[in-house]
Amino acid sequence: MKIISVECIGLYGKSPKGGWSNEIKPEDSIHALIVVETEDGTTGIGSVFTDARLVRAGLDVLRPLVLDERADEPGRVAEKLHQNTFWMGMGGTLTHVISGIDIALWDIFGKLCGMPVFRLLGGGHRTKVRAYASILMEEPDLMRERTAFYRSQGFRAIKIGWGPFGRRDDYRLDEAVIRAAREGCGEDCDLMVDAGASDAWWPNGLKWALRTARMLGDYDVAWFEEALRPEARSDFRDLRLQSPVPIATGECLTRWQSFLPWFEDRAIDIVQPDVTKVGGLSEQARIAQMAHTFGVKYVGHGWNTAVGLAADLQLAAAFPATDLVEYIGGSPYVDKIATTVWALDADGALAIPEEPGLGLHLDTDALASMTDDSATLARLASS
Numbered sequence: 001m002k003i004i005s006v007e008c009i010g011l012y013g014k015s016p017k018g019g020w021s022n023e024i025k026p027e028d029s030i031h032a033l034i035v036v037e038t039e040d041g042t043t044g045i046g047s048v049f050t051d052a053r054l055v056r057a058g059l060d061v062l063r064p065l066v067l068d069e070r071a072d073e074p075g076r077v078a079e080k081l082h083q084n085t086f087w088m089g090m091g092g093t094l095t096h097v098i099s100g101i102d103i104a105l106w107d108i109f110g111k112l113c114g115m116p117v118f119r120l121l122g123g124g125h126r127t128k129v130r131a132y133a134s135i136l137m138e139e140p141d142l143m144r145e146r147t148a149f150y151r152s153q154g155f156r157a158i159k160i161g162w163g164p165f166g167r168r169d170d171y172r173l174d175e176a177v178i179r180a181a182r183e184g185c186g187e188d189c190d191l192m193v194d195a196g197a198s199d200a201w202w203p204n205g206l207k208w209a210l211r212t213a214r215m216l217g218d219y220d221v222a223w224f225e226e227a228l229r230p231e232a233r234s235d236f237r238d239l240r241l242q243s244p245v246p247i248a249t250g251e252c253l254t255r256w257q258s259f260l261p262w263f264e265d266r267a268i269d270i271v272q273p274d275v276t277k278v279g280g281l282s283e284q285a286r287i288a289q290m291a292h293t294f295g296v297k298y299v300g301h302g303w304n305t306a307v308g309l310a311a312d313l314q315l316a317a318a319f320p321a322t323d324l325v326e327y328i329g330g331s332p333y334v335d336k337i338a339t340t341v342w343a344l345d346a347d348g349a350l351a352i353p354e355e356p357g358l359g360l361h362l363d364t365d366a367l368a369s370m371t372d373d374s375a376t377l378a379r380l381a382s383s
Helices: 052-066 074-083 093-113 140-152 171-185 206-218 233-242 256-264 281-294 306-318 374-382
Strands: 003-011 031-038 043-048 128-136 157-161 190-194 247-249 324-328 349-351
Touching: 003 052, 003 374, 031 052, 031 093, 031 374, 043 093, 043 306, 052 074, 052 093, 074 093, 074 281, 093 281, 093 306, 128 140, 128 190, 128 306, 140 157, 140 171, 157 171, 171 190, 171 206, 206 233, 233 247, 233 256, 256 281, 281 306, 306 324
Parallel strands: 128 157, 128 324, 157 190
Antiparallel strands: 003 031, 031 043, 128 349
16 A cells, blocks of 8 residues: 655644743644545544644655555654664654654554554553643642633643743742642642743753752642753753652653663653654654653653644553543644544543544644645545
């Protein structure tokens, strides 16, 4: 089954706030979809956490290596792309774009086999997984209100991140935000904290992280994410050894080779690779398997579009210890671009789709208001 086209659908106009110091504008592109089509008209959908301009440039490089390849061998095709472009730079735009291609090929592979992706990855350990609402930190009063709102929507786990936390040299404000969040979500809700230290000009180091981790322990926080700059692996190891709460990171890393030293150094408790950046489902599965070997918990970070969420759900089914999936609250790129309805059950969990491939159906009418790639969208709508 040959691949006959690989195209991009850039997403614009609905980008939610990210909490970054240099905040993006809604009309900016930070996400794009990849559409792969086979000779019999089967299409697969992938997602890339990268500006659509870079995705298009990456496709110009990768397309000659993809066209006429088999669509039912995603792992081999993705590795072919890695092997033939490493000298252009590992881990940047090309790796991100390979992620989207790989996800789309797994979607096709599942459709051709008539099975969900998790079954092709080895089988399902669960039929549903708890979703945690991923929301930005706010000033204390608004933080209390927002966590209470998401708790009322059925979430039994909430992660708060970025915003003012750690950015104002005011430890009392940091604690007030956490206290308000706990008051809003209640004692029966898992609460996670994401400092977002991959932000531009992050001002804090290990001593701040240690002090903050001890404070978070007082509020029964389930994990402390991105507490240090992504390059500070040795500091992460020291933090993990002394922190009363589990330490999580990994969204800025790509390819399995980047993760191995973190596992060997015992630098993290929870690893969070992003399937839309790391190299796709093929690479994410390899990293999750390594994590299991080292006793590190794997929780995916493909929160950014409905496609990333669908991929994370398939991976959550395929690995035994993955009991959470990230869900960004209120993003049109998650809630509006697919006809799939994300519905929490009484336990705050999402069902793992059992339809072939990712089990996801895009809403091309909704997508039309979020992209200028009309030709690719029209081709997708007619497939």
